[in-house]
Amino acid sequence: MRVLVCGSTGCVGSAVVHALRSRGHQVVEGARGVPNARSTLHIDFTVACEPHAWAERLRAAQVEAIVNCVGILMPSRTQSFERVHTRGPIELFRGAALAGVRRVLQVSALGVDGDAESLSMPYLHGKLLADDALAASPLDWAVLRPSLIYGPRSQSAALFATLASLPLISLPGRGAQRLQPIHVYELAEAITRLIEQPGELRAVYELGGPTVLSYREMLAHYRAALGCGAALWLPLPLPLMRLLAWVSQALPQKVFCRDTIRLLEHGSVPASNASAALLGRAPTAMAQGLAITPPEPLIDLRARLSPALSLALRASLAFMWLATAFISACWPDESGVLRLLARCGFEGSLGVAVMVASCSLNLAMGVLVLLRPSPWVYALQCAAVIGYTVTAAVNMPQLAIDHCGPLLKNLPVLATLLLLWMAQPMPSARRPARAERAGRLMSRRSAA
Incomplete structure (x- = not known):
């Protein structure tokens, strides 16, 4: 199948591109960059594009299915939630219907459920409007609402890895916020299976990892994967964390803001986790996922001393x-x-x-x-x-x-x-577990 992946240079999009190609699909990479020698399509949701224009472009590229992975965590002067999360995707969906595209998958976000709290968050509200527009279209569609995503190129994962590497780690409140992180490779695998699934979809899928973790437990997984020793945990009042997030919005970063704190408080646990059904197996535990693709902090603060x-x-x-x-x-x-x-x-x-x-x-x-x-x-x-x-x-x-x-x-x-x-060494109790995991991974590779 010839599949257009919108946002192909991002964390989710790049993983989806590789997953689809590994299954023999032809991929048209949609990104804001200038098309190169590969099969690409210039896509910029910040610029309005009429549905008829979209239909012509999709027919010319011979697109049979679309996966929309475009998303931003923070708006900027040139990128707004209204354009990137709502209007741009809706224009694409309407153009896809005119072009006769067989199937459209929309990567949304967990927590988009229409309640008063999510409607008050521009990030979630913009996603919800696009999800509803897709569901109301004549297309065969699926909306995927993953929990927190980690893995290569994830900006949030890089931020969490940086925070976890600090010797003194601040927590919003007691760090008890509930999350169910999923690896981006498994999200991409689930998307590929939905692209290939026969029959009509027209459903919403909530996806998460195998275990519910607290925010503190998640950071502890990052810290263990980085090989760092014990840390000091500093609970901070949530009003102070919101103030720090507000100040951070002026810094050159695209992850930490007031909405990030609100999303964390909102929690990210699927009501019905569809990961196992789509993958045909239980999703990978976070410790194992981080062992396979080690975290990449924004600033590497790790130190090693003999x-x-x-x-x-x-x-x-x-x-x-x-x-x-x-x-x-x-x-x-x-x-x-x-x-x-x-x-x-x-x-x-x-x-x-x-x-x-x-x-x-x-x-x-x-x-x-x-x-x-x-x-x-x-x-x-x-x-x-x-x-x-x-x-x-x-x-x-x-x-x-x-x-x-x-x-x-x-x-x-x-x-x-x-x-x-x-440079504090990792507690000795964790070292055998890491060695055992590495041994299992090597055994699997040898068997393959």
Whole structure:
């Protein structure tokens, strides 16, 4: 069959192109770029195109079926939800009906169900209008509403992988939002099976992975796939997350915005998961899917240190903390610690008490970083370095411009702490499972 794939350069579209070609179908790639030597068709939903014009183009390309994978997560000055999600696809569907196209598949989004909450979200509302227009047409059609999609070229997956690689991971609320991620390759496989399915379709299919995950569990899967160690999880109030999303809209990215947070709160779990029925088997678990196609973060923050180098860095930090505690406790006047505390308002017995507390903290951090390193230990040290530096700079500003740089040297110390924190090894309990998965995959390839 000769199939037009709209949005062929995107995450879903490129996977659909490969899946269709692997099954022997002829594919016409529809994209905004200029057509090249391959079979392509220039498609730009931001520009109006009358149905009759669409019909002529589809007849000329001899298109028998269409898969519309075009979509955006955030509108821009040149791309609006109204044009990209609604008007552009509807013009295409009407042109397809005039051209006698046999079947049209629309990749929509889970949560497009017409309730008051989804209608208030421009992303979902625009998809719903196009879905309804297709269902009302004389075409043989199917609407696919997948849960969160991960895999190669997925912008949201790249964002989640980046967030998961951070040593301190912020969560919207407690991160309990329910999701059922599906791999893009399996979504493409389901689309190919629907293209080939005999008889009339005219149905909506909700698709998801095999298991419902919380947002935190999903990020933990990304983190394990990246080979990162334990992280600290920071629950944030949802109003604060919405504020951060609003600020992020001004940045050069196309994923994180206020609608993204609202979609996450809305949840993404199919009421009736059609994946197994379309695939003829259970969909792949996310851990296995990420093992087959490793995540690609927007910014790769992973770090690897040899055990010897890690020990050397930790030993140097331990020496710094222990020496600071010893010098301050043994020579409080000569070291200037009591003068600094007096400048901060801690004089006399109160100053001594604060000095003892500071020396105890330094002693504990020196011992812990050497013998029991953990995310909490590195976070505590980072906070201590920042706190000591700010306190000294405010109360004794001459230290900030001292030619020996007593405060400026804290910057490389902080960088060393962050490096060790991000290079924390994966918990040993997970390593056998990863090795076992890799062994199974190698066995399957050998059998093939």
